[in-house]
Amino acid sequence: MALLYTQEQREFIRMVQEFADQTLTPEVVSKYDHLGQCPVELFKPAFDMGLHMLEIPEEYGGAGLPYSTTAMVFSKLAEYDAGYAITLVSTFVALRSVMLAGSADQARRFADIIEPGAFAAFALSESDAGTDAGSVKSTATRDGDDYILTGEKTFITNGSIANVYVGIFRTADTGNKGLSAFMIERSREGISVGAHEDKMGLRLSDTSTVNFDHVRVPASNRLGDEGAGFKVAMNSLNLSRAFVATLAAGIMQRALDESVSYARIRSQFKRPIIRFEAVQEMLADMAIALETSQVLIHNTMTMMDQGNLVRKEGAMTKTYVTDALQRVVTDAVQVFGGYGVSKAYPVEKLMRDSKVFQIFEGTNQIQRVTIANELDKEYAGKEVGR
Numbered sequence: 001m002a003l004l005y006t007q008e009q010r011e012f013i014r015m016v017q018e019f020a021d022q023t024l025t026p027e028v029v030s031k032y033d034h035l036g037q038c039p040v041e042l043f044k045p046a047f048d049m050g051l052h053m054l055e056i057p058e059e060y061g062g063a064g065l066p067y068s069t070t071a072m073v074f075s076k077l078a079e080y081d082a083g084y085a086i087t088l089v090s091t092f093v094a095l096r097s098v099m100l101a102g103s104a105d106q107a108r109r110f111a112d113i114i115e116p117g118a119f120a121a122f123a124l125s126e127s128d129a130g131t132d133a134g135s136v137k138s139t140a141t142r143d144g145d146d147y148i149l150t151g152e153k154t155f156i157t158n159g160s161i162a163n164v165y166v167g168i169f170r171t172a173d174t175g176n177k178g179l180s181a182f183m184i185e186r187s188r189e190g191i192s193v194g195a196h197e198d199k200m201g202l203r204l205s206d207t208s209t210v211n212f213d214h215v216r217v218p219a220s221n222r223l224g225d226e227g228a229g230f231k232v233a234m235n236s237l238n239l240s241r242a243f244v245a246t247l248a249a250g251i252m253q254r255a256l257d258e259s260v261s262y263a264r265i266r267s268q269f270k271r272p273i274i275r276f277e278a279v280q281e282m283l284a285d286m287a288i289a290l291e292t293s294q295v296l297i298h299n300t301m302t303m304m305d306q307g308n309l310v311r312k313e314g315a316m317t318k319t320y321v322t323d324a325l326q327r328v329v330t331d332a333v334q335v336f337g338g339y340g341v342s343k344a345y346p347v348e349k350l351m352r353d354s355k356v357f358q359i360f361e362g363t364n365q366i367q368r369v370t371i372a373n374e375l376d377k378e379y380a381g382k383e384v385g386r
């Protein structure tokens with residue numbers, strides 16, 4: 001993949017690598033993985049470097065990098081720990097969603113909160129509204145110049161550490177069209193966080209329930225029109241899907257690095273196991289999966305840089321890469337043999353970290369539904385025949 005890097009991209013990646021070598025040492029990552037806790041204090045240097053604002057335009061305090069470069073940087077970070085990386089990705093995707101859906105003033109207010117060094121979260125899911133995101137029950141009731149927000153959001157990445165949320169609430173009883181989006185500052189009365197999810201993987205990422213109990217926000221916090229909330233959510237997911245794939249590719253890279261290195265030094269039958277065809281086949285398939293994933297991600301990111309919505313491409317990229325990741329980490333554990341399931345070796349954690357990638361940002365089942373629906377639209381009225 002190095003051939004696709006520009007000089008600027010190489011420099012950013014080197015900078016991130018140096019930062020991660022110092023901050024996310026194996027001992028530190030292992031400690032927080034064991035605790036199942038987000039290492040909030042370890043984000044200060046990341047904030048100082050502006051890693052949460054890489055793609056955000058300079059006028060809002062960001063670095064103004066293209067999506068394609070931002071993606072490569074986050075992929076590198078995910079090689080160290082994908083939970084740490086997703087904490088930053090969720091923050092910048094929330095701000096980017098506000099920039100897409102809201103006014104320049106709203107984007108500035110949101111940016112002013114996170115730019116000095118704070119987290120943000122996107123709160124859509126509820127206990128009964130997962131894949132069926134349009135069935136959100138939390139309500140936003142108009143009260144003069146304000147809205148009163150009430151409801152519980154579940155499985156929210158950065159839920160307990162965020163200083164600001166983008167939340168989707170029901171303003172009318174008209175299905176998807178009755179949803180509206182709001183920016184909600186954490187300092188508002190009535191917000192509380194519930195239990196932090198004790199997950200099998202991605203344990204450095206905070207996932208929590210967030211409760212909104214009659215939270216009053218001014219109407220100027222509504223993003224876009226009343227009823228535009230579903231669209232805001234879908235546009236945000238288009239972005240975050242592509243970035244989730246990026247993190248998955250980072251885990252894949254790490255799995256390949258660890259597996260090839262191990263296969264070269266581990267000997268059985270008086271020779272390194274990398275000399276056995278069955279092992280070679282696993283390593284080669286891992287490398288093919290990584291290379292194809294990186295090319296697919298680069299293509300989607302370039303399309304995003306050109307202003308495309310990538311509804312189908314984001315779904316295809318997320319599905320392909322995260323499915324491929326499952327095969328890669330399973331084979332990585334296999335290459336390590338018994339040591340693969342030992343916590344003393346690195347691939348056990350990679351396997352635990354990987355599973356959720358097929359689930360969040362829309363499960364891979366529903367991505368396939370989206371892809372097929374887009375194909376249906378594309379082919380409507382198209383004459384096929386040579």
Ligand SMILES: Cc1cc2nc3c(=O)[nH]c(=O)nc-3n(C[C@H](O)[C@H](O)[C@H](O)COP(=O)(O)OP(=O)(O)OC[C@H]3O[C@@H](n4cnc5c(N)ncnc54)[C@H](O)[C@@H]3O)c2cc1C
Pocket residue numbers: 090121122123124125127129130131132154155156157158199202207356359360361362363364365366369
């Ligand atoms: C670690 C983590 C972080 C998350 N972060 C966030 C966040 O920051 N913000 C947020 O809003 N949400 C977040 N989520 C929620 C996540 O988006 C949902 O878990 C996901 O959309 C699936 O919803 P569900 O868990 O309710 O599963 P369900 O919707 O109950 O799905 C269960 C199964 O049924 C299948 N299924 C359901 N409907 C269909 C259908 N129509 N066709 C085919 N198959 C179907 C699914 O694919 C799945 O296999 C997070 C989840 C996790 C685990």
